Amino acid sequence: MTKLPVVNTGVLSRCCVFSATACHSYAEILYKAAKLAQTLPDEPYCILLCEQRDKFIIAYLAALMRKQTLLLPPSKVAVVLQELQQHYPQSYVLVDDGNLQGMDCSWVDDLHGESSDIPWLEADHHAAMVFTSGSTGTPVANIKSWGELVHGSRLLQQRLNISDETAIVATVPPQHMYGLETSVLAPLLQGGSVYAGKPFFPADVQQALSLQPLAKNLLVTTPLHLKACVNADLDWPPMAQVISATAPLDKQLAAAVETELNTRVIEIFGCSEAGSFASRRTASQRPWQMYEGMRIEEYEEQAQISGGHLPKGIALSDEIDIIDAQVFRFLGRQSDMVKVAGKRISLAELSQRLLAIEGVEDAVFIPPRHAGQIGRLMALVVAPGMETQQIRQLLAKVVDPVFLPRPLIKVQSLPRNAANKLPQQALEALLTELGY
Numbered sequence: 001m002t003k004l005p006v007v008n009t010g011v012l013s014r015c016c017v018f019s020a021t022a023c024h025s026y027a028e029i030l031y032k033a034a035k036l037a038q039t040l041p042d043e044p045y046c047i048l049l050c051e052q053r054d055k056f057i058i059a060y061l062a063a064l065m066r067k068q069t070l071l072l073p074p075s076k077v078a079v080v081l082q083e084l085q086q087h088y089p090q091s092y093v094l095v096d097d098g099n100l101q102g103m104d105c106s107w108v109d110d111l112h113g114e115s116s117d118i119p120w121l122e123a124d125h126h127a128a129m130v131f132t133s134g135s136t137g138t139p140v141a142n143i144k145s146w147g148e149l150v151h152g153s154r155l156l157q158q159r160l161n162i163s164d165e166t167a168i169v170a171t172v173p174p175q176h177m178y179g180l181e182t183s184v185l186a187p188l189l190q191g192g193s194v195y196a197g198k199p200f201f202p203a204d205v206q207q208a209l210s211l212q213p214l215a216k217n218l219l220v221t222t223p224l225h226l227k228a229c230v231n232a233d234l235d236w237p238p239m240a241q242v243i244s245a246t247a248p249l250d251k252q253l254a255a256a257v258e259t260e261l262n263t264r265v266i267e268i269f270g271c272s273e274a275g276s277f278a279s280r281r282t283a284s285q286r287p288w289q290m291y292e293g294m295r296i297e298e299y300e301e302q303a304q305i306s307g308g309h310l311p312k313g314i315a316l317s318d319e320i321d322i323i324d325a326q327v328f329r330f331l332g333r334q335s336d337m338v339k340v341a342g343k344r345i346s347l348a349e350l351s352q353r354l355l356a357i358e359g360v361e362d363a364v365f366i367p368p369r370h371a372g373q374i375g376r377l378m379a380l381v382v383a384p385g386m387e388t389q390q391i392r393q394l395l396a397k398v399v400d401p402v403f404l405p406r407p408l409i410k411v412q413s414l415p416r417n418a419a420n421k422l423p424q425q426a427l428e429a430l431l432t433e434l435g436y
Contacts, residue, residue, distance in 0.1 A: 004150045006064055006119045007188045014164060016187060017054045018211060019196040024054070027114035033061035034115055036108055040066050045091035045129075047071045047084060048175070050105065051418075054196035055096045056174040057184055059105050063094070064146075065119050070128045072175040074139045075417050123147030130177045132272045142177075142272050149185055151309035152275045155291040156181055157190035159279050160218070160243065160266065166192035167215035169208045171199055171225050173418040177272045178245045182220045192218075202232035209237045216240035219263075222420040223249045224362065226265075227355070230256050239263040244282070245270065246419050248330075250352050254282035269330065274314045277305055278328070287327045295325040303328070319346070338367055338377065341402040347377075353398045354379060359386045362414050364422060365405060366431070378436070379405035382413055409434060 012027040036058060040046070046063040048070050050056040063070055071091060073084055085091060093102030121127065127146040131139040156162070160182075170183035187194040193212070199205045205225070209217050217239045221229075226244060229236075230253070242257060242265045254265045269288050270276030278288040278296075290296055294308035303320035306313040319331035331337075332346025347365045354363040362382035383391055392408055411434075415426035 003120045004123050004146055005189075006061060006121055008191055009118060010164075010191060012114070012116055012118075014191070015193040017057060017196045018167065018193050019054070020207070020211060023193070024196075025114070027116060028112075029054075029058060030061065030117065031113040031115040032058045032108040032111050033065060034117070035111055035113075036062035036105055037065040040068070040094075040103075041092045042066075043068065043090050043092050045069050045071050045088045047073065047081070047088075047091050047093045047102070049073070049076055049081075049093060049095045049102060051173065051198050052096050052196060053170065053174060053183060053194055053198065055105055055108070057188065057194075058108055059094050060174075060184060061119075061188075062105075064121060064127060067121070067125065069126045069143075072128060072130050072180065074131045074175070074419075075423065080139070121146045123150075128180070130175075130180065130272050140272070144275075145311070148309050148311060149275075150189060153181065153185040153189045155293070155308055156186060156268075156276055159268075159291055160186075160241070162186050162190050162192050162218070163216070164191040165214075165216045166218050166240070167212035168192060168194040168218045168220060169199065169205060170194065170220035171205060172220060172222060172246065172420075173198075176246070176419040177275055178268075178270065178419065179220070181270075181275055182243060202229045202234055205229060206232075206234050206236060209239065213237065218243065222246045223253060223355075224416075224420050226257050227253060227361075230260050236261045241266055243268060245276070246421055248348050248352050249282045250356050251282055251286075252356060258283050271316070274305060274310060277308065277310075287323055287329050290326045290328075296320070296322055296328050297325055298322060338403075340377070343400060343402055345400075345403060350377070350399065350403055351379075354381060354391075354395055356398070357383075357391065357394045359383050360391065362416075364414060364427070366427075377403060377405050379408045380411050380414060380430070381408060382411060386410075 013025050015023040016026045016029050017024045046068045048059055050059050073080055095102040097104055097106040125146045126143050128144045130142050168183055172179040174180055174184050183194050195208045199208045219242045242263050244267045249267045257265050266279055267282045268276045269278040277294050278290045280288050296305050302315045304313045304315045318333050321329040332348055336346045336348055350365040351363055360383045365379045368376050388408055415430055416422055
């Protein structure tokens, strides 16, 4: 059976993880992982909650060295973790430090040394279990073999042109499939380096991007983060490109990012079931282009993707306009489509138009809550300094009157998770709190 390396078999002295104070080589990271692996319980599953990118990578490698399967939950909410441990009783929890309950791996910071012993894994080893975000209901587990992850990483590298000179800064969590592919697997398997921390505010992102002035900086983020960066009025260091995912990216926002940050913005399309499989330059390109060797076609009245890193075809729960086997347009999720007065539109598109209004920081459209509320869409909006009537008037200029929300409710914040998605349970709890 084919075996695949756990890390890039190139020059082990190359920088793998960088921070404001240090740059750690592959050999150093391997050494820390090997030492941590010696302390891990002899269980088949590791629930990996590390938030700092360097700790996550070290812990990820350590668990793989023990031939364990990584469980990557969509959130760290207590009830989610309890349910996960009930489903997988032969598991343990690994955390950055003592702030969360679980094995503390912060002590690896004090280790110094190098290793040239590159571990190998069978291609069919269950290397990770990734869960859907819960934005459309209960999170669902998706098993990823090591061979699938490695092959998918190669396709991503080809499309994004990741090289030894690439320095990756990511705002998305490594537990999310998007973050795992772009900020963990890409530097480990395809070269380049990744920022050790977890930047959130635009100034934090700017500082992290300034740490490798000679590198081809790559920012991995979300539309909400990009909007905040554009509005932050900062001087941005040179960037090779920006990658966006987790939510639809507005064409005007993409163009603004390219202008303000003097870069190009690539949006990638994917899902937890398949990982990423298509991309586009949103500011100038509307259709999506499949990755090399992958296909999209209609199967039993559904769009299905196949080829590439996928062991079998995967049906998409999306409304897709297939142009040919390599090109498609995304119309919206099937569960996201609404019909009012004979007109159809996706809730995501409505939310996007609301978010495009200047002064709106966050927003979401919500379908009718009860059977008797035919056509009554509602929306929650975060817009400090704006009146509800003002928002409604501006929205009326870009939305058909039949889709205007009734009611439109201002809130202080939306319960987004670390990947900037809105878990259905958290959204339902907020609506109940608001009396809906």
